[in-house]
Amino acid sequence: MSSKNNNLDIPENAKISQEIVKLLDEKDPLATQADKFKLPKDLIYLDGNSLGAMPKSVPSYVEDALLDGWSTQLIRSWNNKGWHNLPFTLADRLAPIMGAKKGEVLLVDSTSLNLFKTLVAALKMRADRVNIISDKTNFPSDIHIIQGVLDNFFPDKKLKLSGSSDEETISLIDSKTAVVTLTHVDYKTGKIRDMQKITKAAHDNGALIIWDLSHSVGALPIDLNHCEVDFAVGCSYKYLNGGHGAPAYLFVAQRHLEESQNTLTGWMGHASPFGFDINYEPSKTIEKFRCGTPAILSYLALEKSLDIFETIDFGQLRKKSQNLTQLFMQLIEENCSDYGIKIITPRDPEIRGSQVSVTNENSWEIMQALIEHNVVGDFRAPNIMRFGFTPLYTSYENVWNAVKILQKILDTGIWKEEKYATRKLVT
Numbered sequence: 001m002s003s004k005n006n007n008l009d010i011p012e013n014a015k016i017s018q019e020i021v022k023l024l025d026e027k028d029p030l031a032t033q034a035d036k037f038k039l040p041k042d043l044i045y046l047d048g049n050s051l052g053a054m055p056k057s058v059p060s061y062v063e064d065a066l067l068d069g070w071s072t073q074l075i076r077s078w079n080n081k082g083w084h085n086l087p088f089t090l091a092d093r094l095a096p097i098m099g100a101k102k103g104e105v106l107l108v109d110s111t112s113l114n115l116f117k118t119l120v121a122a123l124k125m126r127a128d129r130v131n132i133i134s135d136k137t138n139f140p141s142d143i144h145i146i147q148g149v150l151d152n153f154f155p156d157k158k159l160k161l162s163g164s165s166d167e168e169t170i171s172l173i174d175s176k177t178a179v180v181t182l183t184h185v186d187y188k189t190g191k192i193r194d195m196q197k198i199t200k201a202a203h204d205n206g207a208l209i210i211w212d213l214s215h216s217v218g219a220l221p222i223d224l225n226h227c228e229v230d231f232a233v234g235c236s237y238k239y240l241n242g243g244h245g246a247p248a249y250l251f252v253a254q255r256h257l258e259e260s261q262n263t264l265t266g267w268m269g270h271a272s273p274f275g276f277d278i279n280y281e282p283s284k285t286i287e288k289f290r291c292g293t294p295a296i297l298s299y300l301a302l303e304k305s306l307d308i309f310e311t312i313d314f315g316q317l318r319k320k321s322q323n324l325t326q327l328f329m330q331l332i333e334e335n336c337s338d339y340g341i342k343i344i345t346p347r348d349p350e351i352r353g354s355q356v357s358v359t360n361e362n363s364w365e366i367m368q369a370l371i372e373h374n375v376v377g378d379f380r381a382p383n384i385m386r387f388g389f390t391p392l393y394t395s396y397e398n399v400w401n402a403v404k405i406l407q408k409i410l411d412t413g414i415w416k417e418e419k420y421a422t423r424k425l426v427t
């Protein structure tokens with residue numbers, strides 16, 4: 001079933017039949033993983049890039065932990081159940097999934113906050129330099145954080161924004177660059193940036209780099225230390241299935257642990273939080289990037305997802321992700337191209353994350369109709385429909401059925417019904 005031009009299992013030049021799709025599911029080495037997640041029956045969930053599905057083991061684990069922890073052991077749980085240490089004990093389990101060592105990763109706060117902390121730390125490490133490089137297509141919160149950091153703390157430094165091509169970004173990096181910060185997989189298009197090449201360009205010019213891996217970790221193999229990355233941040237509620245608002249991760253390369261400092265000097269980052277010394281002395285470990293008390297319930301949920309990830313072969317995961325996205329794109333082209341649906345995700349599987357995005361002038365309405373017909377993706381302004389393909393719980397049949405439902409919505413024009421035009425708060 002291999003195609004000619006790439007290593008994938010989707011035939012490129014033949015019409016795709018339901019039989020082919022069935023065969024793909026039969027041969028899928030990850031097929032049984034879906035049993036580990038709880039999703040509503042008949043729902044085709046293609047939004048794991050925004051909020052991952054819940055592992056089935058979460059409710060009973062969280063309930064037991066709470067009954068024993070909160071209601072029985074109460075305050076003693078911080079010690080007895082190891083809850084105080086979860087930000088780094090769980091992070092140590094996450095570290096191998098991103099090519100980091102134990103002690104280089106922390107699970108705390110949100111991605112935005114972690115970007116703030118690492119950006120200020122990196123700028124102080126390159127105090128004599130004036131520019132921050134990012135790109136115009138970066139996630140808005142990342143750009144807002146950079147702007148806030150500059151306006152409030154470094155008014156003499158400047159933000160320079162490139163377009164989304166690696167070459168254009170690299171062309172902006174020079175001896176005045178303090179920090180380069182980019183999102184590895186573009187949240188809108190799913191395009192993957194060349195981590196190794198851009199990191200090297202930053203280092204060749206004496207700059208530091210911060211990668212936002214929100215759409216990468218859990219979706220594709222990542223090797224931060226192989227690429228010699230300085231800092232990284234990202235969300236754990238997307239492909240890592242930690243649940244709504246789960247703690248974000250923060251990576252600091254071991255070589256920077258001593259020099260980098262956290263501006264948010266809360267008590268949890270103190271060398272001895274329970275010494276209650278009013279003078280701040282930062283922890284010598286990655287814990288210096290803690291600030292306040294962690295929200296433990298989300299950590300417990302994330303722990304159950306890590307139980308699953310620790311058994312996964314990331315080569316298989318990546319191949320299935322590329323197959324699923326390839327299948328979706330080909331089926332869209334075969335069945336929906338008459339309706340002005342345009343794919344904006346890279347065709348090259350090597351630079352494609354685990355999502356496919358398409359544009360249409362009626363994307364909002366079409367996505368609402370899809371959701372009502374049990375296919376959940378999401379909408380990104382101004383005109384993008386985003387579909388995330390989570391290899392652990394998405395089948396090839398899901399992809400086939402999703403496109404059939406989309407085709408029907410387009411053929412019948414049902415999306416034109418007035419109810420689909422109403423905008424919602426979260427898109």
Ligand SMILES: Cc1ncc(COP(=O)(O)O)c(C=O)c1O
Binds near residue numbers: 112
């Ligand atoms: C690429 C990227 N960076 C940052 C964020 C913001 O994350 P948080 O809300 O945890 O700060 C998101 C959220 O979707 C994102 O997609």
